[in-house]
Amino acid sequence: SKRVRTRHFQTAKDSGIRITGLTSYDMLSAQIFDEAGIDFLLVGDSAGNNVLGYDTTVPVTVDELIPLARGVAGAVSRAFVVADMPFGSYENSAEEALHTAVRFMKESRAHAVKLEGGVRSADKIRRIVDAGIPVMAHIGFTPQSEHGLGGHIIQGRGEGEAALIDDALAVEEAGAFAVVLEMVPAEAARRVTERLRIPTIGVGAGPHVDGQLLVWTDFAGFSTGRVPKFVKQYADLRGALTDAVTAFRGDVAEGAYPGPEHSYE
Ligand code: KIV
Numbered sequence: 108s109k110r111v112r113t114r115h116f117q118t119a120k121d122s123g124i125r126i127t128g129l130t131s132y133d134m135l136s137a138q139i140f141d142e143a144g145i146d147f148l149l150v151g152d153s154a155g156n157n158v159l160g161y162d163t164t165v166p167v168t169v170d171e172l173i174p175l176a177r178g179v180a181g182a183v184s185r186a187f188v189v190a191d192m193p194f195g196s197y198e199n200s201a202e203e204a205l206h207t208a209v210r211f212m213k214e215s216r217a218h219a220v221k222l223e224g225g226v227r228s229a230d231k232i233r234r235i236v237d238a239g240i241p242v243m244a245h246i247g248f249t250p251q252s253e254h255g256l257g258g259h260i261i262q263g264r265g266e267g268e269a270a271l272i273d274d275a276l277a278v279e280e281a282g283a284f285a286v287v288l289e290m291v292p293a294e295a296a297r298r299v300t301e302r303l304r305i306p307t308i309g310v311g312a313g314p315h316v317d318g319q320l321l322v323w324t325d326f327a328g329f330s331t332g333r334v335p336k337f338v339k340q341y342a343d344l345r346g347a348l349t350d351a352v353t354a355f356r357g358d359v360a361e362g363a364y365p366g367p368e369h370s371y372e
């Protein structure tokens with residue numbers, strides 16, 4: 108079927124069709140999600156936690172993410188591929204932000220970039236959009252500022268809702284085609300979604316948004332450790348792979364693998 112474009116995000120919101128997104132960091136998962144009809148794949152800097160072995164997204168670099176994004180962008184035939192701009196690659200100025208976005212577009216062939224921040228990032232979003240590169244914004248809990256925010260803390264609660272709405276309006280005004288709302292109360296997300304023309308994509312933002320995004324290793328039960336409350340685990344890939352590797356190890360130990368059917372004459 109036809110490639111997903113930014114206009115399809117707007118059409119979906121306008122006609123009440125819910126958008127789906129998953130992170131992906133490699134070709135094989137991207138192929139599966141694309142064939143299953145997931146609308147967009149985010150090459151998230153959550154690769155820091157799920158691929159590169161860091162405990163936050165803070166150390167992730169552009170040079171680390173570009174090859175992952177290239178693998179994902181090369182694997183899809185329908186899904187829209189968004190590359191995450193890592194911490195330190197855009198905050199300094201709109202020029203720096205555009206430079207990084209251009210690198211992702213040319214070197215990975217992703218279809219759009221994502222960056223964190225509302226009001227504080229609006230000038231960067233505007234510059235990138237003006238150069239012809241679609242931008243997905245990201246507000247609410249922004250993991251790159253985890254240390255500044257004081258941990259994994261729900262944003263937009265109580266008095267914080269006004270700031271959340273200011274951020275949402277700022278990124279829409281700056282030209283973002285969609286905005287991720289991470290870890291915000293469901294009612295705040297609903298009010299933001301009603302205020303905005305562009306679609307809202309929730310990750311831990313409840314049901315009253317225009318689309319849902321999950322980290323793929325979380326939703327598929329592949330991640331280590333505990334997953335956030337908002338994640339529904341749809342599979343137990345960690346359990347399945349543990350069973351498989353245990354069986355392989357046992358078969359080799361017992362001489363049951365390889366058998367004649369796995370051997371050349
Ligand atoms: O990197 C990531 O996975 C993300 C989503 C959780 C929004 O930015």
Ligand code: NA
Binds near residue numbers: 152153164191250
């Ligand atoms: Na991210």
